[in-house]
Amino acid sequence: MKANPPQLRVGIIGFGGAGVAHAGYYACVPGCVVTKIFNPKPERLEVARQLFPLADRYTTLEGFWAGLDAVSICTPDATHADYIVAALEHGLHVLSEKPLTDSEAGIRKIKRAAAAQPDRVVACLHQMRFVPLFQKVKRVLESHELGTVSYLEGYYVHNLTQRAFVNDDWRRRDNATPLVYSGCHFVDLLRWLAAEEVTEVFAAANNLAFPEYPESDLNLVTLRFQSGVLGKVVVAFGAAGPQDHSLRIYGNRRSIENNVMFNAAKGWERVLHEPILIQRALTRHPLRSSHHSALRQLRSNLPAWLLGKIFLATRWLARHPNNEYGGRYYPVRLYEHAFACVQAIEDFVGAIRERRAPLCTVDEAAKTVLACLAGVESYRTNQPVRVRRLEEVMQSVPA
Numbered sequence: 001m002k003a004n005p006p007q008l009r010v011g012i013i014g015f016g017g018a019g020v021a022h023a024g025y026y027a028c029v030p031g032c033v034v035t036k037i038f039n040p041k042p043e044r045l046e047v048a049r050q051l052f053p054l055a056d057r058y059t060t061l062e063g064f065w066a067g068l069d070a071v072s073i074c075t076p077d078a079t080h081a082d083y084i085v086a087a088l089e090h091g092l093h094v095l096s097e098k099p100l101t102d103s104e105a106g107i108r109k110i111k112r113a114a115a116a117q118p119d120r121v122v123a124c125l126h127q128m129r130f131v132p133l134f135q136k137v138k139r140v141l142e143s144h145e146l147g148t149v150s151y152l153e154g155y156y157v158h159n160l161t162q163r164a165f166v167n168d169d170w171r172r173r174d175n176a177t178p179l180v181y182s183g184c185h186f187v188d189l190l191r192w193l194a195a196e197e198v199t200e201v202f203a204a205a206n207n208l209a210f211p212e213y214p215e216s217d218l219n220l221v222t223l224r225f226q227s228g229v230l231g232k233v234v235v236a237f238g239a240a241g242p243q244d245h246s247l248r249i250y251g252n253r254r255s256i257e258n259n260v261m262f263n264a265a266k267g268w269e270r271v272l273h274e275p276i277l278i279q280r281a282l283t284r285h286p287l288r289s290s291h292h293s294a295l296r297q298l299r300s301n302l303p304a305w306l307l308g309k310i311f312l313a314t315r316w317l318a319r320h321p322n323n324e325y326g327g328r329y330y331p332v333r334l335y336e337h338a339f340a341c342v343q344a345i346e347d348f349v350g351a352i353r354e355r356r357a358p359l360c361t362v363d364e365a366a367k368t369v370l371a372c373l374a375g376v377e378s379y380r381t382n383q384p385v386r387v388r389r390l391e392e393v394m395q396s397v398p399a
């Protein structure tokens with residue numbers, strides 16, 4: 001019989017929204033236990049005591065690192081690099097929240113620290129790569145069913161007006177630009193789906209809808225990939241309405257709009273994904289308030305599943321999607337956030353156990369940051385900006 005691997009003892013660094021989420025997600029991954037939580041603010045540790053009473057709590061790093069195998073870094077973007085370096089120096093595996101960092105200097109520090117500890121896993125939690133729909137889209141792209149792809153587009157629309165500064169005001173303090181802080185989700189997803197690098201960007205921004213957010217709350221960036229494929233990412237923090245994580249990809253044989261695949265002859269071809277009735281991994285979630293028990297999931301997912309089925313069964317009534325009232329848009333949003341995060345953590349843990357690279361490595365996440373930083377430079381200068389290559393960035397300042 002195969003022996004179970006030893007428990008992976010995990011520490012959480014930063015216990016705001018993302019830290020609470022990570023602590024819950026680790027409990028969904030077999031063989032992981034969160035033993036320590038660090039946050040400089042005592043009131044956040046009081047939250048930790050209530051939610052995860054078995055984990056030891058720290059307001060300073062003294063004594064924190066000992067007895068851990070891995071850490072999750074859930075602190076403000078600008079602090080990720082120093083925590084990644086410190087964790088590696090303590091011989092730990094590291095999962096960093098996205099973006100990997102918010103500067104070229106951060107990238108250099110992280111790359112050098114990771115190179116000095118080649119047997120430690122460093123991964124970045126870009127959960128878009130693990131969203132079931134986007135994984136299916138990736139497989140479709142790999143099968144070349146779309147023909148020649150010319151365009152990819154992603155939307156990150158999330159109204160932050162009521163929550164940007166709730167636990168901490170780092171988004172204001174550090175001028176966390178929408179593009180680097182959140183646009184990185186879709187810049188990374190499009191890079192991964194296109195399987196090629198962004199070489200140039202042209203961006204625009206305004207600060208009209210949510211003027212309390214520093215500098216800009218709406219960022220729009222066009223991406224030029226190596227082969228000439230174009231992309232677009234929209235990030236909106238002040239738009240009224242529900243969250244939107246839409247994706248479009250245009251090929252000359254088939255195109256994808258969210259979960260619907262179209263072709264030139266028939267129009268509608270098939271759906272790539274439908275609501276999952278029970279996301280099994282999440283049923284292990286330890287917090288009752290998380291609504292992830294099988295019953296709670298069934299109660300909330302069944303209506304969406306049914307709506308999707310009814311739409312698919314009756315879509316033909318509206319005939320061709322080209323018609324004035326053609327049935328063209330699938331009615332349900334398909335973004336399994338928590339499930340995707342758990343999958344990302346499973347990949348991180350799998351990478352440690354199987355001694356392989358994670359899906360989102362330091363280099364991958366760093367290239368995403370570089371494309372986003374170029375976007376910020378572009379909207380500030382109102383000029384197209386060439387994306388700096390990782391090798392260039394590493395060589396530009398001596399070690």
Ligand SMILES: NC(=O)c1ccc[n+]([C@@H]2O[C@H](COP(=O)([O-])OP(=O)(O)OC[C@H]3O[C@@H](n4cnc5c(N)ncnc54)[C@H](O)[C@@H]3O)[C@@H](O)[C@H]2O)c1
Nearest residue numbers: 014015016017018019041044074075076077097098167168
């Ligand atoms: N993957 C996702 O979808 C997702 C979602 C939300 C946030 N994030 C990322 O997670 C990270 C944290 O975001 P959040 O929403 O949890 O923010 P938050 O404001 O809710 O929490 C930040 C926490 O970090 C603590 N903190 C501040 N400065 C610190 C420091 N120097 N050292 C240690 N702790 C410090 C604060 O006290 C607070 O508890 C950010 O990098 C953000 O981009 C990712």
